[in-house]
Amino acid sequence: MPLKYNKAPDVKQLANQIIERLEFSHIAPDCVHCFRSEGSKSRRIIARIHGFGRIWQQALELPPTYVIEVLSERYDKLSPEEKEKTVLHELMHIPMGFKGGFRPHKGYVTKRHVDNMYEKYKKRKQNRF
Ligand SMILES: [Zn+2]
Incomplete structure (x- = not known):
């Protein structure tokens, strides 16, 4: 069965809070989207971050954008603290x-x-804060 993607407002809210509290001023919050996927068989991955590479930006004339994907089967079982850490980890992959x-x-x-x-x-x- 293919992965199913849904927007994840809870993850988005958490990402915004982390960006704000840690003053990640290099991150444009509007250009970070959050999705929850369902149907993954991966037992190792909890979340991942997708980038929109420079060649695509140029081809489509769109700004740099990131998508944080959480894998429902694993992420949803985590404690609130582990969820925060997971989203923080993904945000830290975004360069200055x-x-x-x-x-x-x-x-x-x-x-x-x-x-x-x-x-x-x-x-x-x-x-x-
Ligand atoms: Zn990582």
């Missing part, structure tokens, strides 16, 4: 330039870096 490409796991989107960022996020959340 916001040009449609990605920052790699190696050297940037590491567990340690995500955990550090998450601590910062949690503190700001507690302080209602």
Whole structure:
């Protein structure tokens, strides 16, 4: 059965909160879309981020855009904290330039870096920033 995609307003709201609290000013929130997919057989992947590469931007004359996809079968079972971390992880793949490409796991989107960022996020959340 093919994957089914639905818009995920809950994920979008979470992404906006993370962008705001962590002052990810390089990310244009309107150019980050969030979808929930259903029907994946993957047991490993919880979420992924899709970029809209430069050649497509030029061909279609559209701005850089990203899509965060959460896999319903796995993501929906996570605790609120794990969901936050998952979306944060995906947002951290977006590079400073916001040009449609990605920052790699190696050297940037590491567990340690995500955990550090998450601590910062949690503190700001507690302080209602
Ligand atoms: Zn990743």
